[in-house]
Amino acid sequence: MSVTTARPTTAPVLTRRADIGVWTLQIVLALFFAIPSAAPKLVGHSSAAQSFDAIGFGDWFMYLVGALELAGAIGLVTPVLSGVSALALIGLMAGAVVTQLTFLDGQYWFTPVIFAALLAVVARTRRHRTAELLGLVRRRM
Template identity: 50%
Template sequence: MNTRPAVRPALSPTAHRALWVLQILLGLFIAIGSGVPKLYGDPFAIAIFDGIGVGQWLRYVVGVLEIAGGIGLLTRRFSGPAAAGLVLLMIGAALTQAFVLHGGLLVLTPVVLGVLFAVVAVGRRDTLRTFTGG
């Protein structure tokens, strides 16, 4: 019986480059385009979190998580864990949009972002093993 662990084939150079392009675009978007405005008090962000009804502290927490996740996507070591964390954050955002804010089509934004983050998490699953001990 073969007791050697199965080895996942490495990404092709083209797939590796495409994944880095996706990580860079998503990292910049989520950190600068979404996280920073939450921290500096963008009126739209304030209104969204007022609508949620739990207080503005959550806006700061989400902003920090988005910035940290965006920075993580830009690093080799933390790209997988950052993407996985952002998937969880987008699940929370989609559920909040759907059931608390009754956002209709606005729920598509976190769903699409969540899928893209999941692509990165799967593509960088080797970096997840560092954190899960696998």
């Protein structure tokens, strides 16, 4: 019988400057996902509606994606949710790449890739927050 011990979930050692840099990145990403990305979808702006009509899913999907982007933006600036929100938004960006290449002209496929790479920096740096959240969920169960 083997005995496994759980490793402590300690925060990665970051300099103050690096921590401020990651927080700045989180805020900039949150602003992007909330304002120019989610807002047009949530208000049903014609530019967003045209793109989602081309996909073929209709308005409900546009509102869903807008709500997910807004939730992710809020999560990016909520300490305990920052890591898992970055991971969720990476998933959303993967869907955006597939959508760009499959349903749209594919001209801007690289944009969600760039955002996914930036979100990966946040997810990696804030992985201790994800572990902390998982621990909180497990204790509640």
